[in-house]
Amino acid sequence: xxxxxxxxxxxxxxxxxxxxxxxxxxxxxxxxxQSAAGIYSWLPLGFKVxxxxxxxxxxxxxxxxxxxxxxxxxxxADLWKESGRYDAYGPEMLRIKxxxxxxxxxxxxxxxxxxxxxxxxxxSYKDLPLTLYHIQWKFRDEIRPRxxxxxxxxxxxxxxxxxxxxxxxxxxxxNRHLVSYLRSYERMGxxxxxxxxxxxxxxxxxxxxxxxxxxxxxxxxxxxxxITDLKFGDREIDFDxxxxxxxxxxxxxxxxxxxxxxxxxxxxxxxxxxxxxxxRGIEVGQIFYFGTKYSEAMGATVQGPDxxxxxxxxxxxxxxxxxxxxxxxxxxxxxxxxxxxxxxxxFHVGIVNLKQGDEEADAACQALYDSITALGLxxxxxxxxxxxxxxxxxxxxxxxxxxxxxxxxxxxxxVVELTSRKTGESxxxxxxxxxxxxxxxxxxxx
Ligand SMILES: Nc1ncnc2c1ncn2[C@@H]1O[C@H](COP(=O)(O)OP(=O)(O)OP(=O)(O)O)[C@@H](O)[C@H]1O
Ligand SMILES: [Mg+2]
Numbered sequence: 001x002x003x004x005x006x007x008x009x010x011x012x013x014x015x016x017x018x019x020x021x022x023x024x025x026x027x028x029x030x031x032x033x034q035s036a037a038g039i040y041s042w043l044p045l046g047f048k049v050x051x052x053x054x055x056x057x058x059x060x061x062x063x064x065x066x067x068x069x070x071x072x073x074x075x076x077a078d079l080w081k082e083s084g085r086y087d088a089y090g091p092e093m094l095r096i097k098x099x100x101x102x103x104x105x106x107x108x109x110x111x112x113x114x115x116x117x118x119x120x121x122x123x124s125y126k127d128l129p130l131t132l133y134h135i136q137w138k139f140r141d142e143i144r145p146r147x148x149x150x151x152x153x154x155x156x157x158x159x160x161x162x163x164x165x166x167x168x169x170x171x172x173x174x175n176r177h178l179v180s181y182l183r184s185y186e187r188m189g190x191x192x193x194x195x196x197x198x199x200x201x202x203x204x205x206x207x208x209x210x211x212x213x214x215x216x217x218x219x220x221x222x223x224x225x226x227i228t229d230l231k232f233g234d235r236e237i238d239f240d241x242x243x244x245x246x247x248x249x250x251x252x253x254x255x256x257x258x259x260x261x262x263x264x265x266x267x268x269x270x271x272x273x274x275x276x277x278x279x280r281g282i283e284v285g286q287i288f289y290f291g292t293k294y295s296e297a298m299g300a301t302v303q304g305p306d307x308x309x310x311x312x313x314x315x316x317x318x319x320x321x322x323x324x325x326x327x328x329x330x331x332x333x334x335x336x337x338x339x340x341x342x343x344x345x346x347f348h349v350g351i352v353n354l355k356q357g358d359e360e361a362d363a364a365c366q367a368l369y370d371s372i373t374a375l376g377l378x379x380x381x382x383x384x385x386x387x388x389x390x391x392x393x394x395x396x397x398x399x400x401x402x403x404x405x406x407x408x409x410x411x412x413x414x415v416v417e418l419t420s421r422k423t424g425e426s427x428x429x430x431x432x433x434x435x436x437x438x439x440x441x442x443x444x445x446x
Contacts (some may be wrong), residue, residue, distance in 0.1 A: 001347065003382045003394075005177045007044050010394060021146030022329035025338050029398045030168075031325075034354060037146025038153030044399060045442035046325065050156065051201060052326050054135055056187045056343065057158045064180040064239045066131040066160055073137050077103035079112040092140045106139035111294050111316055114161045118312070119300040121341045125165045127363040128302065128312070131173055133160030135321060147216070150282065151328040159321040163295075170289055170313035174206060177287045177317040181210055181250065184319065185284065189341020192284050193227055193362050194252050200260035204288040206315075209259060211281030214330040216260045223257040224271045231232035282327045289315040328396040338399030339421050342445055347380035348372070349438050350400040352391045355408030356383060364416070364425070365406050368431050374440050396421065402441070404434050 009030040017034075018024035026032050031046030032360075037141060042050055057069060063326045074096070080086035084095075094106040094321060107113070114132060122130065135158045145153050162173035178194060185192035192210035211221055213228075230252055239242050256271050258264065259281070295301065295311035320327075332339045340346065349372060353365045365381060372379045380400060382391045388407075395403050403424075406416040415428040429437070 001378070003113075003380060004378070004384050006309055008394075008398070009043065012431070018131050018148065020147050020326075020330070020442060022150065022216075022326040025329055025333060025397070026325065028340060031150060036153075038142060038151070040149060040154075042151065045346050049325055049340070049344055050322060052344045052346070053181050053188060053321055054156075054158075055222045057135060057319055057321060058182055060180045060184040061133055061158070061160065064176045065184075066133050066176075068134065068178070069132050070134045071107075071110050071117075071136060072106050073107055073139070075107045075110075075113055077105055079116055079298075080105065083294055085112070085114075091238045092142065093143050094336050095137045103118075107136075108138055108140045109157075109316070109318075110134070110136075110159055111161065111314075111386045112298065115294045115298045115300045115314070116161055119298060122163070123300045123302055128443075129162065129169055129173060131160055131162040133158060133317075137284045139419050147286060148326055149322045151218070152322065154320040155320065158321055160317045162315045162317070163300070164314075165302065165310070165312065167289075167313050168293065170291070170315055172242050172301075174287055174289045174315050175242075175249045176239050177315070177416055178208065178252065179210055180321065181237065181317075182248070182283050185210065186213075186232055187343045188324065189343055190284070190324075190328060190331060191228065193221075193223065193257055193281070195221060195223070195257040195281075196253070196262050197259055198287060208253065208287055209283050210285040211259070212284055212327045212331055213279050214282050214327065215280055215362075216330055217280035217282040219281045219283055220260040220263075221258070221279055222260075222263050222268050223277050223279070224255040225275040225277050227257050233446065238247050275384070282323070282330065283320070284324055284327050285317075285319040287315065287317040289313075294387075303341075313412070333399070336393070337397035340399045340401055342441060345401050346398070347400050348377040348442055349379050349402040349404060350395045350398075351379055351381040351394060352388070352403060353381070353383055354388050354391075354405060356385050358388055358408050360411050361406055361408055364411055364431060368404060368406065368435065370414070371435050372438070375435070377442060378441065402438050404431075404438075406431075 011028045015027045032040040096104045138157045139154050142153050164170040191213050194208040196213050197207045197209040213248045292311040301311050311317050329338050351365050353361050355361045369381050401421050403419045416431050416434050417426045418434045419426040
């Protein structure tokens with residue numbers, strides 16, 4: 001993409017409505033525009049990152065054996081009357097009447113709808129285990145939408161639902177989700193810590209929330225500092241192996257880590273004093289096992305091996321896809337702007353032409369652009385007639401991890417400059433070497 005042809009409406013001034021850095025930077029970098037309280041348009045740059053995050057979530061869910069689908073945003077109220085949640089949900093649910101005067105709602109989550117789909121089509125234990133998921137917009141009429149996409153009213157969520165014959169099988173599904181979530185967040189450059197959570201209105205016994213530590217987080221968290229040393233990394237895992245998935249759960253949940261809702265001061269006191277930490281965190285996901293709560297209420301049963309009809313064991317598992325943009329920026333920025341982790345960056349590399357219109361500089365930039373594109377990477381070429389300072393400021397603000405700077409002076413010696421957004425360090429090298437270095441970095445995370 002050439003910046004002169006792109007749509008990147010960056011703001012010079014700090015928007016006054018933004019209270020936290022991620023919201024401020026998303027507005028300044030032209031990623032989102034508010035259309036109503038807690039409802040945003042995703043401008044091209046924001047949309048690109050949103051898609052990157054979605055792709056990681058899709059890949060990791062499918063790696064775990066979970067099946068993608070898509071359910072509608074609008075739901076009939078009848079299903080929610082069956083489960084009993086139509087009344088229980090309260091004013092957070094956006095209720096709508098259609099022209100036939102039928103009660104509808106904009107889905108805040110999809111347990112009822114997926115249970116209805118399941119009961120319509122599955123009747124035998126032989127079709128289990130089954131985990132279906134989708135990535136779809138949700139609406140919750142939050143009393144206080146704030147912090148931009150972090151607490152929106154309309155937001156994008158991945159929600160997945162497992163159906164299993166036994167509690168044991170359903171707990172394996174729970175563990176599979178835990179592993180796939182750890183992998184997903186790490187690919188986004190984030191550390192998200194599973195913490196024992198409260199089950200809230202969905203109801204259930206086993207549940208963990210995934211929290212990204214950040215001062216601006218809305219949850220207060222308490223943990224054993226040893227937990228932040230844990231990394232899933234690139235280890236191989238067989239998602240069908242009950243033991244392997246259980247071992248990961250044990251590894252990542254055996255140290256104290258809880259939100260204020262489940263915090264237990266006596267248990268916390270048993271953590272060695274020098275390892276006790278209190279901090280704030282952003283909830284970027286949650287996994288639940290809730291047994292037969294919905295299957296019993298809605299008659300989602302299968303015939304077991306003994307021929308008897310039995311309600312399925314279920315769980316639901318969510319990732320805050322749109323909230324993640326805010327969480328990543330909270331965790332990765334400096335006073336000049338965003339610093340995208342390579343796994344989610346909107347463009348892989350920026351090309352800055354220091355002297356637009358100079359024949360040699362223009363040709364060198366074009367050659368870089370072509371060879372980077374030929375490798376399947378996505379460069380953003382700042383080809384505007386702007387001063388170098390302005391071009392650097394834009395690149396720093398939008399946070400591409402790598403920048404190649406091209407100017408007549410370097411070209412005389414056959415070199416360009418490759419700069420890391422994170423460290424600010426620059427290196428001179430030939431254009432070919434710069435392309436190769438950038439390509440190698442992205443090959444390593446592909
Ligand atoms: N209003 C919102 N805006 C953006 N993302 C949200 C919002 N509410 C929930 N999410 C995201 O969706 C994920 C799954 O939804 P879940 O039902 O667990 O939310 P929740 O526990 O009600 O969230 P919260 O406690 O932050 O209100 C959450 O972990 C969070 O990342
Ligand atoms: Mg939650």
